[in-house]
Amino acid sequence: SPNSLPQLPEQSSSSSSSALFPSFPGSESQVYSAAESQDTVFADVAPLLTSLLDGYNVCIMAYGQTGSGKTYTMLGPQSEDDVTLSIEDELELGIIPRATEEVFRLISEKPSGSHWVEVSVVEVYNNEIFDLLAKDSCGRVFGVKRDVVTTKEVHSTIKFLQLVDKGLQLRVKHPTLVHAHSSRSHLVVTLTITMKAVSADSFASSPAQFESTEKLKHIKTKLQLVDLAGSECVGMSGVTGVALRETSFINRSLSALSDVLGAIAEQRSHIPYRNSKLTHLLQDSIGGNAKLLVMLCVSPCQKYVAESLQSLGFGTRARQVQRGQVKKRNLPVSSKSK
Numbered sequence: 001s002p003n004s005l006p007q008l009p010e011q012s013s014s015s016s017s018s019a020l021f022p023s024f025p026g027s028e029s030q031v032y033s034a035a036e037s038q039d040t041v042f043a044d045v046a047p048l049l050t051s052l053l054d055g056y057n058v059c060i061m062a063y064g065q066t067g068s069g070k071t072y073t074m075l076g077p078q079s080e081d082d083v084t085l086s087i088e089d090e091l092e093l094g095i096i097p098r099a100t101e102e103v104f105r106l107i108s109e110k111p112s113g114s115h116w117v118e119v120s121v122v123e124v125y126n127n128e129i130f131d132l133l134a135k136d137s138c139g140r141v142f143g144v145k146r147d148v149v150t151t152k153e154v155h156s157t158i159k160f161l162q163l164v165d166k167g168l169q170l171r172v173k174h175p176t177l178v179h180a181h182s183s184r185s186h187l188v189v190t191l192t193i194t195m196k197a198v199s200a201d202s203f204a205s206s207p208a209q210f211e212s213t214e215k216l217k218h219i220k221t222k223l224q225l226v227d228l229a230g231s232e233c234v235g236m237s238g239v240t241g242v243a244l245r246e247t248s249f250i251n252r253s254l255s256a257l258s259d260v261l262g263a264i265a266e267q268r269s270h271i272p273y274r275n276s277k278l279t280h281l282l283q284d285s286i287g288g289n290a291k292l293l294v295m296l297c298v299s300p301c302q303k304y305v306a307e308s309l310q311s312l313g314f315g316t317r318a319r320q321v322q323r324g325q326v327k328k329r330n331l332p333v334s335s336k337s338k
C-alpha cells in the first residue's frame with residue numbers, strides 16, 4: 001500500500017525492498033526488506049524450477065525503477081569494472097545463477113542423458129535484439145543485432161556463468177542522475193531444457209511443447225530470466241540525447257509488456273505480443289500455460305513515490321494474469337496410451 005511506504009531519509013538504492021508477485025495459483029505474495037538475504041528470496045523462487053522440469057515454461061523477471069535493485073536481485077552485486085559472477089560470492093548471487101544451479105541439480109536426479117540444457121543471452125536495446133553470445137571472425141565476442149540467436153549447450157553452472165559473464169560485459173549501460181551504472185537494455189537469459197520422453201504417458205498432463213521425430217519424442221521447456229531495464233521518469237533521471245531516446249524505447253517496451261499482461265488477464269482473443277521485441281521474445285514464457293513470477297523492486301525513498309506507485313501498478317497487473325491464464329494444452333498421446 002502506498003500509505004505504508006516507510007518514511008525513510010533519502011538513501012541509496014541499496015536499501016530497496018523487493019516484493020514478490022507470483023501470478024500462479026496457490027501462491028502468496030511476499031514482501032522482502034532490503035536486509036533479506038538472496039538465499040531467502042531464492043527459497044521462494046525454487047519451486048518454479050520443479051515446474052519447469054514438470055513441463056511448464058517459466059519466466060522470472062525483475063521490474064522496477066532504475067537503481068532499485070533489479071540487477072542485484074537477478075544476478076547479484078555488480079560494478080562497472082567487474083561484471084563477473086563469481087561462485088566465491090555465493091551468498092550474494094542472485095536468481096539467475098541460483099536458478100541455473102537448481103536446474104542442474106534437478107537434472108542430476110534424472111536418468112543420465114535424459115535432459116540437456118541450451119542457453120542464449122540477449123539484450124533488447126532500443127527495440128532491437130542483440131545476441132550477446134555471438135562472436136566475430138576473430139573470435140571476439142560482441143553484441144550482434146539479430147532475431148535468430150546463438151544457443152550453446154551447457155553442462156554445468158560454471159560454464160553457464162562464464163557465458164553469462166561474457167554477455168554482461170557487452171550490456172549497454174549509461175549513467176543517469178538516479179543510478180551511475182544504469183542498465184539501458186532488457187537482459188534476457190533463456191535456458192531451453194530438452195527432455196527425452198520415454199513415452200507421452202509420462203507427460204500426459206504436461207503443457208510443454210511436444211516434438212515428435214521419427215524414433216524419439218522430446219519435450220522442450222523454456223526458462224526465461226529477465227533483468228528489465230529501469231522504468232523511469234525522464235525528469236527524475238535527468239537524461240538527454242541518446243539516453244533520452246533509450247528511455248523512450250525502455251518505457252515503450254515496458255508499457256507493451258504491461259499491455260500484454262493486461263490482455264492475458266482479461267482473456268482477450270488477441271494478445272499484442274508483436275507490439276515490441278521484448279514481448280515477442282517472451283511470448284512462450286508469459287502467455288498460455290507458462291508460469292510467470294515478477295520480482296518488483298521498489299525504492300523506500302519518499303522522493304520516488306511516483307515511480308514506486310507505477311511499479312506497484314505493474315505488479316498488480318501481473319498478479320491478475322493468473323485469472324486470465326488459458327487452460328492447459330493437452331499433449332498428443334503416444335500409440336502406447338491410445
Ligand SMILES: Nc1ncnc2c1ncn2[C@@H]1O[C@H](COP(=O)(O)OP(=O)(O)OP(=O)(O)O)[C@@H](O)[C@H]1O
Pocket residue numbers: 013014015016034035064065066067068069070071072073076077078179181182183184228229230231297
Ligand atoms: N538488496 C540489496 N542489498 C545490497 N545491495 C543492493 C541491494 N539491492 C540493490 N543493491 C545495490 O544497489 C545498487 C543499484 O542496484 P541495481 O544495479 O541492482 O539496480 P537496477 O534496478 O538494476 O538499476 P538499473 O535499472 O538502473 O540498471 C547496486 O550497487 C546494487 O549492488
